[in-house]
Amino acid sequence: MTTISPARSSLPAPSRAGSPRLGLRERLAPYAYIAPFFLIFAVFGLVPLLFTFYVALFDWNPIGDHVFIGFDNFTRLFADGRFWNAVRNTISIWLLSTVPQLLVALVLAHLLNHARLRLAVFFRMSMLVPYITSVAATAIVFAQMFDRDYGLLNWLLGLVGIGPIDFIQSMWGSHALIAVMVVWRWFGYTTLLYLASLQAVPRAIYEAASVDGAGSWKQFLHISIPSLRPVIVFTIVTSTIGGLQIFTEPLLISRATPLTCGAVRQCQTLTLFLFEQGFGQFRFGYGAAIGVALFVLVVAVATLNYLLSTKIRAEKKP
Amino acid sequence: MKFRNASVVALAAAAALTMTACSGTSDGTSAGGAESKSFEFWSFTGIDQKATVDDYKKKKPDVTVKLTEVGSSVETAQALTTALAGGKVPDLVLIQGDDMPKFVQQPQNFVDLRSLGADTMKGDYLDWVMSQSTAKDGSIIGIPTDVGGMAVAYRTDLFEAAGLPTDRDKVSELWPTWDAFIETGKKYTAKTGKAFTDNAATSVFFQAVNQVSEKYYDPSGNPVYATNPQVRTAFDYGIKAAQAGITAKQSSFTDGWSAAMKKGDFAVVAAPSWMLGSIRSNAPDTKGKWDLATIPGGSGNWGGSYLAIPKNAQNPKAAWDYISTMQSPAGQLEHFLDSGSLPTTPSVYKDQKLTSLKDPFFSDAPIGTIYTDSLLGLKPFLIGPDSSAIGQEFLNAITNVEQGKGDPAKAFDTAVTNIKTAIGG
Numbered sequence: 001m002t003t004i005s006p007a008r009s010s011l012p013a014p015s016r017a018g019s020p021r022l023g024l025r026e027r028l029a030p031y032a033y034i035a036p037f038f039l040i041f042a043v044f045g046l047v048p049l050l051f052t053f054y055v056a057l058f059d060w061n062p063i064g065d066h067v068f069i070g071f072d073n074f075t076r077l078f079a080d081g082r083f084w085n086a087v088r089n090t091i092s093i094w095l096l097s098t099v100p101q102l103l104v105a106l107v108l109a110h111l112l113n114h115a116r117l118r119l120a121v122f123f124r125m126s127m128l129v130p131y132i133t134s135v136a137a138t139a140i141v142f143a144q145m146f147d148r149d150y151g152l153l154n155w156l157l158g159l160v161g162i163g164p165i166d167f168i169q170s171m172w173g174s175h176a177l178i179a180v181m182v183v184w185r186w187f188g189y190t191t192l193l194y195l196a197s198l199q200a201v202p203r204a205i206y207e208a209a210s211v212d213g214a215g216s217w218k219q220f221l222h223i224s225i226p227s228l229r230p231v232i233v234f235t236i237v238t239s240t241i242g243g244l245q246i247f248t249e250p251l252l253i254s255r256a257t258p259l260t261c262g263a264v265r266q267c268q269t270l271t272l273f274l275f276e277q278g279f280g281q282f283r284f285g286y287g288a289a290i291g292v293a294l295f296v297l298v299v300a301v302a303t304l305n306y307l308l309s310t311k312i313r314a315e316k317k318p
Numbered sequence: 319m320k321f322r323n324a325s326v327v328a329l330a331a332a333a334a335l336t337m338t339a340c341s342g343t344s345d346g347t348s349a350g351g352a353e354s355k356s357f358e359f360w361s362f363t364g365i366d367q368k369a370t371v372d373d374y375k376k377k378k379p380d381v382t383v384k385l386t387e388v389g390s391s392v393e394t395a396q397a398l399t400t401a402l403a404g405g406k407v408p409d410l411v412l413i414q415g416d417d418m419p420k421f422v423q424q425p426q427n428f429v430d431l432r433s434l435g436a437d438t439m440k441g442d443y444l445d446w447v448m449s450q451s452t453a454k455d456g457s458i459i460g461i462p463t464d465v466g467g468m469a470v471a472y473r474t475d476l477f478e479a480a481g482l483p484t485d486r487d488k489v490s491e492l493w494p495t496w497d498a499f500i501e502t503g504k505k506y507t508a509k510t511g512k513a514f515t516d517n518a519a520t521s522v523f524f525q526a527v528n529q530v531s532e533k534y535y536d537p538s539g540n541p542v543y544a545t546n547p548q549v550r551t552a553f554d555y556g557i558k559a560a561q562a563g564i565t566a567k568q569s570s571f572t573d574g575w576s577a578a579m580k581k582g583d584f585a586v587v588a589a590p591s592w593m594l595g596s597i598r599s600n601a602p603d604t605k606g607k608w609d610l611a612t613i614p615g616g617s618g619n620w621g622g623s624y625l626a627i628p629k630n631a632q633n634p635k636a637a638w639d640y641i642s643t644m645q646s647p648a649g650q651l652e653h654f655l656d657s658g659s660l661p662t663t664p665s666v667y668k669d670q671k672l673t674s675l676k677d678p679f680f681s682d683a684p685i686g687t688i689y690t691d692s693l694l695g696l697k698p699f700l701i702g703p704d705s706s707a708i709g710q711e712f713l714n715a716i717t718n719v720e721q722g723k724g725d726p727a728k729a730f731d732t733a734v735t736n737i738k739t740a741i742g743g
Binding site for chain 1 (some may be wrong): 379392396399400402403420421424427566567568569570571572573574577578583707712713714715717718721723724739740742
């Protein structure tokens, strides 16, 4: 009930004086409207989250005993080289995929927003094809294209005399391959987000700029980017959250060692490490501890990102 | 407006295409009702369980079997774990031998098959295979469906081109030991410039390490992977092969491996009995170009699976009927004749139908006798709860050397360190 009291004071005085019972109902109504979301979130989001914290304190065999061990999972985790390797891989893949993706999307959105573009709807809609393609299909096709001996890419490289590159077995190669898949999948979606807000920018501004002699590049820098700042912040935050949880791509590119993504875990991400421990080795407690660590990492990076990008937005404002 | 419609149609078509391209999962036959004559069966891909189910349905036309091929053997075990931990379990599940110990250690999750009549049947099976599905308290949680007797499959055409003998007895004489096998590989590669075998980790190390009398655990269940000289010897063979430059560096069952097999980019592949089906389906055009020789060292076992019934199965009786019908010695013999999975019931090893079976895909090799011979005189070793994880770390270490990244001198110690981290001991 305490949560309602601030709302009461902000309500207009007449209704409070007129009919207190109805007023209470009216005051409660908004909470009732939003309640379904929070109930569903509690059941499918909050409870599993809290349960993960709980499981992380146990040596938890999913089909056997659950032994309470306090924070042992965490002490073990922080001393585990595989964990830090996964953190490194995750951050590397996230940077390699997010930065180019947002840049490509910015440029594409600007081009697609061009007034004289023909077949605009076709181009705009086809951006979404990678997005609606199943991740599994994308991963399988890309893994074949990047194959060392029989891949299309290495065949092309071979034509210009560059020896076959074993993308999946090398660290940077595998990171690049995963990043390419992520960019491929998400650039269209991000482009459309940018495009939607660009279309809210009055055409007249662009026309005025071009009358003043600003070329496409100048228009991009001085009109498109500033007007996109809020949505850029949004996409940075969401792609951070998504990028730090990349799972399917690394799982599927290394068919021989799917759970570790390669013989020396060269592209094993945190989520994949979690899955390997929880469902490959049946160590649910340890897996849950990895989940908690990932949660902390995502919250920390997302907060940092948000602060940085809002700061930039605030400073650049005229 | 026209363009708009056209693009929407094109988009929808592209979407439909990509969707269908990836929805290749097989779900068996019709979904059964809740009547007592139906049961749900989880199997894994690549072993053609559907053929056995079809045979069963011919025998019992009133029974509905809902077969799901969950994924690879490892993925099936993962799905089973999740289901046991709190989900809907199948009535019958196929578990690969390496994944068994984890489940055998927690027998309370499964129906003790003795309560359904396994006691009277257990004498039919190889005793060391049976012991791997028997829990400490004596309960039997799995009935073995097959064992993976070992052999080496080789391409006669490629051997001929390299000036090597092609007759299977002569080829077997080329490699009485793994050292001789690696030497033969060097000769082949020197002559042809092509890879001899697919990879060092599975085709050499994994074979050699399955020929020991004691593997990663001693008979009382203590881990000895770091100190057991037999493991070390097998590992060193793997490293030696990896460094000899005779491998295609293709890990088994990857896309590159399949492509290389089709193109004849390696001439030899380790072939446990269940691998034959994989070669047939992967490279159908190579029919008649393969033959089978004995494995260096002569005997060994890799793989083999078990059928188990989860405790909370809805219809354990129907599942048990499937087991007792299809996994009887006669049933396993029939399955062998159809698909090549080696029976676990020694009573049929001398059966005329088994000994006279020849496989035209493999130049009429007598697959019955080749594989059953490899099981004779086999000394069983204990498979422990972490055998699978230990094996994986050793494989990874050898693959890393093969890729030219790992230091061969330090590979074993690195693998042992990684194993200690992995199994927490």
